[in-house]
Amino acid sequence: MKFVIAPDSFKGGLTASQVADAIETGLKRVYSTANYTLVPMADGGEGTVDALVHATHGRQLTTTVTGPLGTPVSAHFGLLGNGRTAVIEMAEASGFQHVPESKRNPLITTTYGTGELVSKALDHHVDQIIIGIGGSATNDGGAGMAQALGVELLDQTGNQLPFGGGHLNDLAAVNLANRDRRLDHTHLLIACDVTNPLVGPTGASVVFGPQKGASPSMVATLDHNLRHYAAVIHQTIGRDVATVPGAGAAGGLGAGLLAFTNASLKRGVDLVIQYSGLKDKAAGADFVFTGEGKIDRQTQFGKTPYGVALAAKEVAPNAPVIAIAGNVGSGINSLYQSHAINAIFTSVAGVKTLDDALLEASHDIAQVAENVGRLIQVTMNK
Known part of the structure; x- marks a missing residue:
């Protein structure tokens, strides 16, 4: 039996x-x-790295990256048994567990560490990265992630934007000249189980902002700023991410990944089923x-x-x-x-x-x- x-x-x-x-x-x-x-299974959130590493006889690596408050945190990611695919949980770098409840403030929290995890995965010459984007403490539209990968998000004076969704309204230009070129040859599969767009009444800020510490006035500011951020991205690099279903996941990290990497959105459990070989x-x-x-x-x-x-x-x-x-x-x-x-x-x-x-x-x-x-x-x- x-x-x-x-x-x-x-x-x-x-x-x-x-x-x-x-x-x-x-x-x-x-x-x-x-x-x-x-x-062992997962749905793209907590446990995805463990499940896929276990199923494929891969290995886990631990590193230090920038946490959501800008301080160093320890995070792990996985390399699958095929040697060509990495798996990341963004919460490892940018999740709630790194932010005490008294310090939750999505105006300042950043996804920079998530970008650093992507970079460290690229160091292992992978051509595919699965990234689970649940459990974020951020609402920066993936701006920090993009900056960690060499994307310059510039204000009117030509300076890089500071961390956090509270500064996205100052975005004036996007410069991709120093973007990590390894991304051109790497496909990112975003494990995402929500269909929220980036902005609007069902967007990242309105739906998920309060659980990250946003007051009603902060929610309005964040939504306005993400709308401006999306408009500048559309104007400068031609990618429209404001209303894509799933772009609002993880405080808009979905939008940032779609804008600045070669990425596609997939249901988390479907990815785990596929890469774990469950059907076979x-x-x-x-x-x-x-x-x-x-x-x-x-x-x-x-x-x-x-x-x-x-x-x-x-x-x-x-x-x-x-x-x-x-x-x-x-x-x-x-x-x-x-x-x-x-x-x-x-x-x-x-x-x-x-x-x-x-x-x-x-x-x-x-x-x-x-x-x-x-x-x-x-x-x-x-």
Whole structure:
């Protein structure tokens, strides 16, 4: 019997690899000699580097880059097993974890460190970079990223703009003369699960600015500044990024990547499925296990369990897909009606505090996997 185990992380608790290990542990208590294929997954956000490095037998590298507040931070990125593809999570360099809540201010935070990560990946002679752009603490339209890669964003006096979305209204000219030429021969795949444009009522500043510390007046300023930034980009280099779906992701980093690199936007989970080789690994499966921290009606909109289920059904249409989650929310009937996920189980055993649930997550996941395994055994023995 072949079990394919392809979960996402339980954010704040276990990595995808740890979740997969726990599910395998539980199932082996029932099926000790079965074939187990573990494919830790992600949706382009946290855990994407770990998932793809694990799946391709690649390696991780750690470096120091400029954090969102302009101070040095430690960040890691991955090189996939093919030696030609790098994978980056922008949050490693420019994410919330580097900014204390009391210092969140998207007028000044920068994506410069994300650009430095891209540059360091290019040092390894890759021809493709996958970049997950969730979890940003920034709203600078990718301006800092561009500057780190040699793009000059100049004010009327010919000086480089300072860091942060608060200065984008001073942009007068864009100079690409010193842009890193390695970008001409490198394709950037942007793992993006939102469709927000750069500006307007559903744009980066209005929708995501408040969670990054923006007051209503700051939101208005940031949106105005991004609109000006996009207009200057359009006028000077001919790329219109203001209304492209997904350009508003990560405080407009999507727009910056589309403007200044050879980039395209893709759904994060689809990229991970492709580069992890999930479909090939799921072929011939008897059962597929997936999961993440929370499963609810939103799961079918680009989340890992749904993507895994659809991919698995393509190559193993008769294999039931079983999902395990720490929290099962409302609206899961839509997942059943889609015929993608066949059964959903919560892993939390009994009433407990959040701290205890996180502490005991591995044990609880193994236990529910064992319980499901015993149900499968009873059903198959009838």
